Amino acid sequence: MGVLFAIWFENWPVYRMGPPWRVGIAGTIINVIVAVVLYCIGMTYVVAFYGTSAWQVYVGVSIFGTLSGSCFSFGVLWVAGTMYWPFFDKKQPGRGIRVFIVGWIVTLVAWFLLFFPTGNSLSLNLTAYGFNLGWTQWTIFFSLLTLMTFEYWPWDKLGKQPKIGIAAFIVCTILGFIFVYLGGYIALAFVPIAQALGFTGDIGTGVGYMNVALADWLIVAVIAVSLFFDNWPKGYSQTKNFLIRFITVIVLGMIFFWGYYFISPLLGGTGNPFNDSPTAFLLVLLWIELLFAYIWRKWPVYTSL
Known part of the structure; x- marks a missing residue:
């Protein structure tokens, strides 16, 4: 969240500090402070709502x-x-503040619709919780795929805002919902592979874990293609460019997905697809990726290219 706030404010006010490394250091410090504040707020709620015991x-x-x-x-x-939209003509920090408010309004609406029915301590439903978590992850994947890797295609065919944004929001949300189910079938197809590698466990639980993990690793792949490979290639027709990028995302996602289970024991995980959730590791990885790409502006790597 802290990185996204920095994106919305376009690194204001630290962008005036000169060299990228100075902006990166200052932005990282601010990011950590924001993260700590949000963590404290969240933990206060957790303790008040769930209880104080370790479990x-x-x-x-x-x-x-x-x-x-x-x-x-x-x-x-x-x-x-x-x-x-409709604040793109506003200067910072005014635009960032307005976008911040709108973003949080949408977030809170989704939170009350998805979290309270399934994640609160009074009506804890782990199945529905897992479904909603998978829904959000697949929604993130399709939104990043179309907005970043495909450069707003096909939504840009609608001409102007807010029609582009409304279409992207609705369709990506629907695609996310659909792929919670389709992703389950894909994960089910992974079960024989996991078993052939010597892993065992409850198949239903494993499918749930792998479904969410697959969406998460595809998100990492999208960010890699879009931010670190600068949406390569660009020299062919739009159709061929998008097809190559899409295939690259899928291939990288599969490599990341299976590769994680081999290194997971080194990171404190079990390495077993049936019970190993990479969420904690992925959150740190995504934070570093976004921090490096947006706050540090890929310094010092970009200077050597």
Whole structure:
């Protein structure tokens, strides 16, 4: 969330500090402060709502943290899809403040619709919680794929904002919902592979874990293609460019997905697709990726290219 706030404010006010490394250091410090503040607010809620025992805090953080954080994706999708409409002509920090308010309104609406029915301590429904978490992750994937990798295609065919943003928001949300189910079938197809590699566990639980993990690793792949490979290639027709990028995203996503389970034991995980959730590791990885790309502006790597 902290990185996204920096994106919405376009690194204001630290962008005036000169060299990218200075902006990066200052932006990182601000980012960490924002993260700590949000963490304290979240933990206060978790303790008050779930309880103070170690297990209650663990459940609260796992459910409240992941699902509530994922709900933020709907706010991000709206803001990114509409390209800051109707505030793109405003200067910073005015634009950032307005976008911040709109993003949080959308986030809170999604939070009350998705979190309260399934994630609160009074009506804890782990199946519905897992479904909603998967829904948000697949929604993030399709929003980033179309807005970043495909450069707003096909939404740009609608001409102007806010029609572009509305279409992206609605269709990506629907695609996310559909792929919670389709992703389950894909994950089910992974079960024999996992078993052939010697992993065992409850198939239903494993499919749920792998479904969400697949969406998450595809998100990482989209960010890699769009931000670190600068949406290569660009020299062919639009159709061929998009097709190559899409195939690259899928291939990288599969490599990341299976590769994680081999290195997971080194990171404190089990390495077993049936019970290993990469969410905690992925959150840190995504934070570093976005921090490096947006706050540090890929310094010092870009200077050597």
